[in-house]
Amino acid sequence: MKIRVVSSRNEILSLNPNEKVVHLSFRPSNKDIFLLVETCPKLEIIQVPKSYKKTVSRAIEMFLEMQKVQLLEGDVWGHRKDINEYYVFPQSLMMKIRSLKAEGIPGENIAEKVSREHQLNPKMVTYILNRKQLEPD
Structure with missing residues (x-):
């Protein structure tokens, strides 16, 4: 299984629409999450670092629940984005x-x-x- 690692909001529009699991390594705004869900309609999980998850608004959490997208905290330890855009x-x-x-x-x-x-x-x-x-x- 692989996780698509996104290190900047500028990458969201270039994502494959079939992505199911995405790790955001930047602090996402509400707009970033809306754009991500719109860009990747098959999205099932958004993973963010623990410190970033605490800053996600309740409105976004409810939006993700309605879209049946899980918001999880976690990291991709030892992953180098410059070598591969996916953590496997x-x-x-x-x-x-x-x-x-x-x-x-x-x-x-x-x-x-x-x-x-x-x-x-x-x-x-x-x-x-x-x-x-x-x-x-």
């Missing part, structure tokens, strides 16, 4: 989630364990877990 989850992480799921471990337990070990938001792990396939895009 390591295959080892995907295999670990797949094997835990195959063992019949409940989803919330998998989310808790994996999020603790890999510094991911548990909701992001749940999203990965609930995808039809656990293969990278």
Whole structure:
């Protein structure tokens, strides 16, 4: 699975309309989020750093709920945007989630364990877990 990393508001209009998961590494305004949802109609998750999530207005949170877009806090540790515009989850992480799921471990337990070990938001792990396939895009 991959996350499209957006480091400036100027990149929003150039995004692929099929993007499903986007990480905003800048503090987004309400206008930026409206534009992002308009540009990427298939958007499912917007991830922002923890400090930025605290500044998102309640109106935007409600707008995203109505659009069925999750707003999650999180970071893409060690990602270099100058090398690749996507952060790709390591295959080892995907295999670990797949094997835990195959063992019949409940989803919330998998989310808790994996999020603790890999510094991911548990909701992001749940999203990965609930995808039809656990293969990278």
